[in-house]
Amino acid sequence: MKKLAMLVTGATLSLAAAMPSYADVSANVGFVSDYYFRGSNLGDGGVYGGIDYEAGGFFAGIWAIDDATGGNDGLENDWYLGYGAEAGSVTWGVGYTNYQYTYTGDYEHEVYGSFGVAGFGAELVFGSDEDDGADGEGYTVLSLSYEQGAFAGTVGHFEYDDIDDADYEWVEVSFSGEIVAGIDASVTLGKKFQGDVDTDGYMILDLSKSFSL
Numbered sequence: 001m002k003k004l005a006m007l008v009t010g011a012t013l014s015l016a017a018a019m020p021s022y023a024d025v026s027a028n029v030g031f032v033s034d035y036y037f038r039g040s041n042l043g044d045g046g047v048y049g050g051i052d053y054e055a056g057g058f059f060a061g062i063w064a065i066d067d068a069t070g071g072n073d074g075l076e077n078d079w080y081l082g083y084g085a086e087a088g089s090v091t092w093g094v095g096y097t098n099y100q101y102t103y104t105g106d107y108e109h110e111v112y113g114s115f116g117v118a119g120f121g122a123e124l125v126f127g128s129d130e131d132d133g134a135d136g137e138g139y140t141v142l143s144l145s146y147e148q149g150a151f152a153g154t155v156g157h158f159e160y161d162d163i164d165d166a167d168y169e170w171v172e173v174s175f176s177g178e179i180v181a182g183i184d185a186s187v188t189l190g191k192k193f194q195g196d197v198d199t200d201g202y203m204i205l206d207l208s209k210s211f212s213l
Contacts, residue, residue: 023055035067038141038158039170039192041202042076043067051213057085059095074103084114091116094122105132121145129160137162150177168194176206183209 010142012053028050035043043065044138050063058082066150067076082095092115099108125141152174159167170193176186 017096023053025051025053025212027051027211028210030206032065032207034202035065035204036188036190036202036204037166038143038156039172039190047082058083074101076101089118091121106130119146119148121147138172150175152176165195168192183207 002200004164008134014048029047030049031047033045034041035046046066048063048065050061052059052198058081061079063078063080064075066074077100078097079100080081080095081098082093084093084095094111094113095111097112101107105122106129108127108129110125112123112125114121114168116122116125122145123141123143123145125143127139127141128136129139130136138161140161141156145152145154147153154172155169156171157169167177170190171189172188174188176184179185186204188204188206189201190204192199
């Protein structure tokens with residue numbers, strides 16, 4: 001299964017950016033109380049950080065977290081690139097994301113497209129889970145979101161191409177804002193729904209700070 005990082009909702013890696021006329025380089029560092037992505041728990045609390053480059057609507061970046069998934073001692077390393085644009089209240093973007101791990105040869109990679117208007121958004125992802133030494137397993141993710149001020153909500157569906165009992169849905173609501181000295185905080189409440197499996201809801205605290213370089 002995919003392991004991305006991004007409570008940085010994102011994620012998160014759903015990027016549909018305005019088109020600046022100059023290059024912008026920024027960095028971010030943060031801490032998350034639990035590591036969830038698309039409704040799935042991928043690790044305990046951990047420190048993360050990344051660097052992003054953007055110019056003329058094109059973007060690229062790297063991001064890493066000490067996820068310690070299932071007792072593993074190592075890092076998840078993600079890199080991504082794409083293009084995004086904005087016209088009035090309408091945004092759209094396309095991109096590619098690759099997820100690597102220091103403790104396994106397995107990895108995931110995805111292409112996606114996103115569209116938004118007046119706070120509402122949709123994202124469609126086509127990905128492949130590549131096991132070391134085995135054929136990859138394809139998957140599709142569809143998510144719908146709404147954001148207004150400090151509030152954001154997401155509902156999503158995750159579906160493997162050939163593993164029916166692994167399909168699931170999830171829902172999240174979050175509240176975020178700056179608390180002090182440029183430090184941002186967000187609280188996310190979520191729940192995963194997977195057939196007859198009884199899954200607990202979750203609550204996540206995310207603290208982060210961004211810097212221009």
